[in-house]
Amino acid sequence: MMNILYGLWWYNPLAMLSIMVAYVLGMLVMILGSYVIAPRLASRISGKLSLRTSMFLLGAVIIIGGIAGLLFLAGLVLAAIGVQANPSTGLALVLGVVLMVLILNGITYLISPLMINIMYRARRDEDLQKVVDEVARQAGFRKPPKAVVVEGPPNAFAYGNFLAGRWVAVSSEMLRITSRDELKAVIGHELGHHKHGDNAIMLFMGLIPSVLYYFGLMLVQASFYYSGLSSRRDKSSGGIVFLVAGVAAIILSFLTQILVLAFSRLREYYADAHGAAVAGARNMQRALAKLHVYYSYNKYARASLSESKLRALFIYAFTETYANPYYPAFLPRPPGDFSGIDIDDVIDELRRTQTSSPEEFFSTHPPIPKRIRFLDRLETGVEKL
Template sequence: MGLWKLRLSMIGTLAALIGLSTLFFAIILDLLGIATLTSARGLAFLIGLVVAFNLLQWLLAPYMIDSMYRVRPADRRQYARLYEIVEGLCRRLRLKVPKLMIADLPIPNAFAYGSPLAGSRVAVTTGLLRELEEEEVEAVIGHELGHLKHRDVQVMMFASVLPAIFYLLGYSLMWSSWLGARDREEAGGLALVGFASLAIYWVLSLFVLHLSRLREYYADRESALNVPDGARKLSEALAKIVYSTGRLHLHGRGGVGAPSSRL
């Protein structure tokens, strides 16, 4: 996929996500306003709760990841070559060097993460270093640095907030229809709007998934451009990762699963 086509696809998907969210929200507000089933204050509280939860998750997620997946700072003497690879790629990408982390996991994987509190981080598992050649590790790290360059964590957090609002709204209305309705007619109206909100959540989630896949392609492009013969090396690395991960799961030696990532 060409650069401009990729960028236009991402912009179009994000615009559709925002536009549909606004449209659906206006419709639901209209329905609730006509039926006088909820207050603007209650809706504002729900939206604020979703936004606050996502912000808190973003700020604290790096510390949770480090604890859950046994992630530690990479020792510069032990991983001197890995530091050289990361720093060299950052120069080519014109990117501030992130903290390099090691996850003691047998599953071959790498992931980029971070927050304003923790800073930007790139972690590789010991399984990745064991299974891949050095040039393939470089291609994988190039992909992960692409995520940091494009601020994918922030973009996807914003995109995920929109369907989450409808998810919480839908369940709140469903519970209200069972527990807080004054009569059968009001209960039916609440349940109907709640079900519609959950359906909207599902539709918007498809847009978020598509946007996530486009961001993966965008990160692939950074690896292909900034690593010599990067496209081939990244493809070979991905094939080895899929094979090795399947083999570990087959023999029950996967351990604690690393954060989901295509690479």
């Protein structure tokens, strides 16, 4: 076992080439899915299933499919080494990857509230806390989350865990550009994330592609080391099985990650519905429309967010870039002047706007036009939760 693990970390050009090939194949599969498979599948399912049913089915596919794929590939590994070595060696390899991913993600989950507060320089705000308390009472929370204000472009996000408690952060620009009712809708959206347990759920869902990915990397590395242990044909063929299983695991991790992104978009609709329930669908739409106007016409904010490498559960994500809280604080913030802009007209324009499926396919959030139309259907009773 120690020999195999040692070989995993030994640089091997062929292993790197195999990993690159797996990446290329994975990207080709994702692009094919975004342009061909996903739009057709979405059009057939759209309107036939409720939001909760769609989330349940997609979540089941991710969990069952991911675990089944991992077990199948692990079975190939056990079959390849089970004759020459103790079968527990292959099982230990699988469990080692799972344990590594669990530990890394668990540590991140536990320290993330503290890190966010430090990196944001978050500060408590009594006025914002009163709004959060009011919305929390309407939403049936026994204990309202803690409210903090952060500096930066308009945004809001929910974070926390069982140790740090629940938190809601709203940027100073969001407070400035929204009315009280629109702010309540924004906070209602974020409280929806807390109420639905999205932080924990998305953490769990993200573990599946992570385990597959790192398992694949280890198999690719192990394939070359295992093949080099002996010149005997049986061990050489065992190394090929390792390589094929490793490449397959990496490609499967790409596919699973796409499903996780789709699941995340459904959770955003769910949070939008919660925001509409506490503050009205129109206020939720107006808040989204203001975010669209702000980020569409202000280059500084878009640039600062697009350059960031980290992501979080945000109320708004671009179709051309990803929104997240870790923006460069030193960049200038645009004024966000809405004078002369009729937000209701913007809502009507967004309602008619068609979006690009490939762009949405790789995003954690649905595009604004789709969220506007979803809220319309929800208000008229066409959309069922």
